[in-house]
Amino acid sequence: MAATLGLISALLAIQGASASFSLATTFPNISACASEPITYSCENTTVIENTCCSPTPGGLVLQTQFWDTYTGFEKQGQLLPKNSWTIHGLWPDNCDGSYEQYCDLSRQYDPTPSPLVLPDGTPVPPYTGPGVDTFVAEFGRGDLLDFMKKYWVSQGSPNSGFWGHEFSKHATCTSTFDVACYGPDYKKHQDVVDFFDAVVRAFKNYPTFNILAASGILPSNKTTYSLSQLQGALKAQTGAVPYLGCGSNGTVLQEVWYFHHVLGTEQFGHFKTVDSTTKSSCSPTAGIHYFERTPTSERDVRLLP
């Protein structure tokens, strides 16, 4: 009995501690968003007053993924995750499908900017500092870094440069990651880590490999699939038609973009799927290859017990 009471008071003490933690603010401070109208981005744009509370103007949010068959950096241990597509990014398109890029050059961490010059003539200087992986490590987020290394794998460049590219090209144009939204307690690079968390959270909603596999659509170097077969399988689990990207004149499947309207912030809010605003680059008539990977380009990333 005494032991039980001791345990209970110990638990209460822990609860007390976590209660005071739970009063800690979020970044951005979403409690300041509570008075905003409950509305999805791009559905009632005139009412978003606090741009820290909802992505604007980039309210058409795309979670993008790649299907690559090799990385080109196999010797450096950069391998693809078996039975999974890989992360490309999380992009803030304007509601009409157009988009901004490299919106804050004070947060330029892309070693190989693309484009090097913005449409208005502003040059984007290549970044030469420490990789963004070091930012994640400095925040003690080994768990996040581990997931990124497994599932956010670049083709033709080292991963950390690709992650920096995605942040600087896209997240700097996503209003909920603006440094101003973080207030006086902002710690340098916290927005970068938070963006990577948001990308991973969105990606986990779309196990593209499994969804396709469940419809009998498996990578194959022998057979092909039709565009409507691919779209139908994905729509059946997501409620909307994503964009499918193909190379080789529309005959080789390479990417998928899931489109959303977002309620609240990208960090904490709700993503609702909507149909792609971009026409598929895959052939609507020809057979589409969903190639098997080169066996030495992939690895099993599941955690073993």
Ligand SMILES: *[C@@H]1O[C@H](CO)[C@@H](O)[C@H](O)[C@H]1NC(C)=O
């Ligand atoms: C967060 O916003 C709420 C509501 O506006 C406010 O009461 C609170 O003080 C803010 N927290 C911080 C740490 O600024």
Ligand SMILES: *[C@@H]1O[C@H](CO)[C@@H](O)[C@H](O)[C@H]1NC(C)=O
């Ligand atoms: C847009 O928001 C305004 C203000 O909150 C509201 O009165 C209006 O009904 C909303 N319109 C739609 C289509 O949701």
Ligand SMILES: *[C@@H]1O[C@H](CO)[C@@H](O)[C@H](O)[C@H]1NC(C)=O
């Ligand atoms: C690509 O496809 C179009 C339409 O089917 C065809 O006219 C063209 O010749 C193809 N190009 C190549 C390089 O295969």
Ligand SMILES: *[C@@H]1O[C@H](CO)[C@@H](O)[C@H](O)[C@H]1NC(C)=O
């Ligand atoms: C399947 O074909 C692709 C594209 O030609 C090639 O890269 C890959 O190595 C092949 N995979 C297997 C298992 O043969």
